[in-house]
Amino acid sequence: MVSVDRLIFGQLLVLVVHGRYPWLEQVTRQEQLTAGCDRYGMTGKGVDYDQLDHVLVDHKHKLLYCYVPKVACTNWKRILMVLTGLSSSSNLVDIPGSLAHADISTLRLSQLEDGDIRHCLDHYTTFVMVRHPFERLLSAYRNKFENTYTKYFQLRYGKSIIKKYRANATDSDLQTGVNVTFREFVLYILDGGAGDNEHWAPVYDLCHPCSLNYSFIGRYETLAEDARALLDMIGAPSVAFPYSKPANTSYRLRTYFQQLSMKDIRELYKMYEHDFRLFGYTLEDLLGFDLP
Template identity: 45%
Template sequence: MWKMGVLKVELVFILNLFLVSGDVYNNDVSEHSLELTQSLNLARQELIQETCRRFPPRFGLDDLPRSQLEHILIDEERKLLYCYVPKVACTNWKRVLMILAGKWNNTDVLSIPGNLAHAPGMFRNLSAVSRPERDFMLENYHKMIIVRNPFERLLSAYRNKLEGETPSAKYFQDRVGRRIIKVYRENPSNESLEYGNDVTFKEFALFLTNKSEELADVVNNEHWAPITNLCHPCLIKYTLVGKYETLLDDSLLALNTINAHNVEFPRLAHTGGTAEKLHTYFSQLDLPLIRRLYKLYKHDYRIFNYDLDNIVGFDLG
């Protein structure tokens, strides 16, 4: 019942945005549309809190190793904590934070090289502060997370890192792809073992769900680790909960909330089309394998109010 209520709020929100502006991705945000976005944001916060009450974590914040807080970046001037999630617009949000911190000489977000935004040491993170300072920030700062349908995010990571042609993809194919092929492919060719650039989606799914000892060091990579493992939403009360599906509106609300009016979150002319390709890729997997994948991401599905059946087209029973 509660989840249906939140779904209704999200549908009303999107319909109202069309009525207000005729364009969900309109940069000229009215006070009315900000109010709608804020209402949706509050509904998402309440859903997270309710789900965490139903499925409480087995440990507390003080039990987490410091390394578990490395994804939470700090902007002290604007009193913002941002938990970045790979494959959920984190490059552009890191670029925005660089501009806000005066680490780039203009306000053109997309002019910042992606590798620079991800450079080690670019941002202070919550793992680097003392416990009293951490607790003060968690109590007094805005706390932002942006999430995405778990399987869509997973497919985006696969397409980008194991199917791609970029230097980053070549790195992952060499470091991870070759090893996946060695473990999960019968009679691999010498070329596949050498380059690792033709990992199938099924092999990738087997790699994630079988937990082989040979691949234990890479199976929890941040690009496909569950969001709940990276950002701990049952331990940290996020006050800005955005979604990839309403990215621009949620980002505009966040910038307005922290009084960052000198920078605009970029409006992208196109996306990678991952959502449209979900069924094509997942149809390559049998139902037991999809169920095992779902088990890995079930907390993300529950907490962030995503529906697997409607998107992937399978009934998990």
């Protein structure tokens, strides 16, 4: 992990002209990440290059983006398609989500030769977008298990979750995997399921924040401002980050978490503790206090 001193001064000058000085937020976020990695003894922890499959490459703008599902990654992949010349669309929402997520639409850092990977890590702007861990987890649950069109997740995960955690499951439930409750999903996560799918895997596991030098850390809560700052920082052409209607996940958080016991919440927090600590999130809004 490299300290905030590695941020290029010229890039900061670009950021300072926008809004409420988003580069000041970057200083805070960088220092928080660095201090957290030091505190947990994870600074400089190595990472195998074949673990960098979530880091996408834009050689033209010397940009590395570690995508995190449920943190606006579909729109960021659409932007990368435009930046890399794979799409000439002037309206990013016209790019189908399935195409944005297709392997042919992005270049993964892990696909490069070792020497090229090292060069990119040393010389490219590297960024990640993060989100409150529990909001991201709830967003994944609602999108993959409550929506009726996500048959894959219901069949792939829902059936086994219901079989293991529902005492009086009907034959229909076991065959279709529908109607997984939030608590059943959480029990599955606590039983080792956090690493089963990228949509709910911790950011720490996907993006290795204590091993890579992230020169820009964006937050879902300030998405529009951070997107504009990052795009200006790399000298991107005029491209508007797609705005979508908020899903009110933060508003729903208390309602869903009422299904959980305090013991559940404490154990779930431990599963995502690195994401909480390294990126400055707490449980104040949910519980009224933070966990030690």
